[in-house]
Amino acid sequence: MTATRIYLVDDNDGFRDSTAWLLETAGFEVRAFASGAAFLTVFDSTRHGDGECLVSDIRMPEMSGLQLQDELLRRGSTLPLVFVTAHGDVPLAVEAMRKGASNFLEKPFSDDALIDAIRNALSRDRVQAGSPQGAALAKLSPRERQVLDLVVASKPNKIIADILGISIKTVELHRANMMSKLGVRSLPELMKVALGHG
Structure with a gap:
């Protein structure tokens, strides 16, 4: 490598x-x-x-x-x-x-x-x-993808809401939707998929 x-x-x-x-x-x-x-x-x-x-x-x-x-x-x-x-x-x-x-x-x-x-x-x-994870992530909306990137960057919901100019409730909704689309149930599973280890 x-x-x-x-x-x-x-x-x-x-x-x-x-x-x-x-x-x-x-x-x-x-x-x-x-x-x-x-x-x-x-x-x-x-x-x-x-x-x-x-x-x-x-x-x-x-x-x-x-x-x-x-x-x-x-x-x-x-x-x-x-x-x-x-x-x-x-x-x-x-x-x-x-x-x-x-x-x-x-x-x-x-x-x-x-x-x-x-x-x-x-x-x-x-x-x-373009890995298999990339195909899974392609299911996400652009806004869900932004939220995911900020979750992976270890930003809490309040900071994500501030960065994207949306409410904390909306951030929580996007997180729930993307976890559902990616078939994961926990933050560690979500991180694995997002970082290409899932």
Whole structure:
């Protein structure tokens, strides 16, 4: 199995270096960039393969993480994206989730939290690429799929409701519907199907 490649974009040299070291120690191949523009000069969205993920800061000079996300979407990229953000940037991170980011982590976060977020993003990307689980997930409505992605990202119902601009009751209804469609009875079973282990 080829090494998973992580693209790391953060303008803070110390954070970028320590995070790259952490990810390399965890077995990932890391390519680090000080800006979104530097990353875009080498990233070919038409050649995004299995086993690649972008980890990006949200607040950066010149090109923010959200602007980078917008440019990737404009190019038709499906690269899984995990944002890391300072506490005050949570509303921006919510916007990023609405646009399809896999997760966001508030700094400071644990090493395990980052590695888990990347693995979850990669697993969902593989499922969406056409496995049997992908066929099962195709039964879900777009809104149910959004709810599922946020459940997998470990967001509680209240946060999911805030991100999607719906009531907690509606989130609960979507969760019940998608569990029924996927033939699962518990959250662990749901996570297995969503992450391609079911």
